[in-house]
Amino acid sequence: MKQPLLAFNDKGIYCAQANVYLDPWRPVDNALITHGHSDHSRWGHKQYITHHMNVPIIKHRLGDIVVTGKDWNETFTINGVKFSFHPAGHIIGSAQIRVEHKGEIWVFTGDYKTEDDGISTPYEVVKCHTFITENTFGLPAFKWTPQDEVMTDVNNWWAQNKADGRTSILFGYTLGKAQRLLKYLDPSIGRIYTHGAVENMTEVLRTMVDFPETTRVTSLIKKEDFAGSIVLAPPSAHGSIWIRKMTPYVTGSASGWMAFRGARRRRAIDRGFVMSDHCDFQGLLESIKATGAEKIICTHGYSDIFSAYLREQGYDARTEHTQYEGDEDDAKTKTPAELADENADG
Structure with a gap:
């Protein structure tokens, strides 16, 4: 059986061909990071690669780390695998990660939203064969006001x-x-x-x-x-x-x-x-359709319900377990510096 370009294991989303992880939740040697929220950018990796706008954010959060910043759409190759960062629109510096090898293209969204908030680089549609999407608000009940x-x-x-x-x-x-x-x-x-x-x-x-x-x-x-x-x-x-x-x-x-x-x-x-830094239900559906992807992997949020809905719409959709939380209450793994921040100033 052909090995998938990206696989989910106990450390994160792994690209074996390049020996790198995408937003790993356990310490690894090489980590590609989508954005600065602490469930996606954790402490302990030997090397970090992220969009350059995210560099000062994760340095503030994580301290003295080895990190390389990339531009939007800048292609870099690791052991024959092509990677690039594309705007996710979630927060400042947030990115989707495009992965290409031998003509096969996967996109990992991290967290994303399609509404332009005026401070984050607006979400960009990236065509792919397999789309790994969050589903934080993957129910029809969620519809955002402008x-x-x-x-x-x-x-x-x-x-x-x-x-x-x-x-x-x-x-x-x-x-x-x-x-x-x-x-x-x-x-x-x-x-x-x-x-x-x-x-x-x-x-x-x-x-x-x-x-x-x-x-x-x-x-x-x-x-x-x-x-x-x-x-x-x-x-x-x-x-x-x-x-x-x-x-x-x-x-x-x-x-x-x-x-x-x-x-x-x-x-x-x-x-x-009601204000979210994630897509609402319709935003998720429109984003998925725009990628042209046939295979959809649903991660955190209402993933089981949402993937079942996608299968009804004709997609090859499944759910994968991750340690991304995708909530909006700061109930995330905090660094010691963040805990000190929140207890400071009286």
């Missing part, structure tokens, strides 16, 4: 909270979601404060994106200074001692999971905004 409408709601919510004399605390991913929100917050409403973990990552990304001015939350800031402002923080800060100094406050969360009834209530959030 970003500009969501951000109008966010800014109106902030303005109303200010009129009521309250602080707005908005939770979102430290990497990706927080910067997407920050980019479109209206500074004319008030001051934008950031949790230390959000500020540290935003500082890394300011060389690539023009963000509004922010103020890091420290113990030196007085309680009354927060009134009418907005504070960007990771979900892990919710319910912590850290936010008590901002009383009276109103909480909000930006996540694709806010599309589920009850999600806001379970998380004790005052206001939910």
Whole structure:
């Protein structure tokens, strides 16, 4: 039986011909990395190869690593196998990995979204024979509202909270979601404060994106200074001692999971905004069709349900187990530096 170009094992997605792994979850010698979220870029590999925009991100997260940056569509060959990175649109620096050998082409998406968020390089369709796709929101119930409408709601919510004399605390991913929100917050409403973990990552990304001015939350800031402002923080800060100094406050969360009834209530959030850095159901289907691929491998998310649906549509689709989590609550493997960030500044 012919060996597949990419195979799933206990360390990750493996290309035996090139002896490299794609987003491995256990330490390996050679790792190609799609993006900076910690379930895809883990510590301990001997050599990392990624898109050059992702280099400062994973260096910030992982520390002193050996890493090589590549340009979009730049082809590099390892033992006869051609690799290249293509925009995934998920977060800044996120990539799909194209793998070609003897005329056979596979594409691994990592995490991706098709809506242009204005800060990430927009998703690019890459033609292939086999497409490895995430399915984080692979149910018809997930249908996203356009970003500009969501951000109008966010800014109106902030303005109303200010009129009521309250602080707005908005939770979102430290990497990706927080910067997407920050980019479109209206500074004319008030001051934008950031949790230390959000500020540290935003500082890394300011060389690539023009963000509004922010103020890091420290113990030196007085309680009354927060009134009418907005504070960007990771979900892990919710319910912590850290936010008590901002009383009276109103909480909000930006996540694709806010599309589920009850999600806001379970998380004790005052206001939910449906905004995801992943494709919705229709986005997944359109992306798969556009690749021209006949074979589809579904990884994290609603993979069993989604792959079954694809088979009904005539695709050769199956599910593979991975350690990618694909959620939107920062419930990912954190490095010691990230844990320190989240516990810093009061």
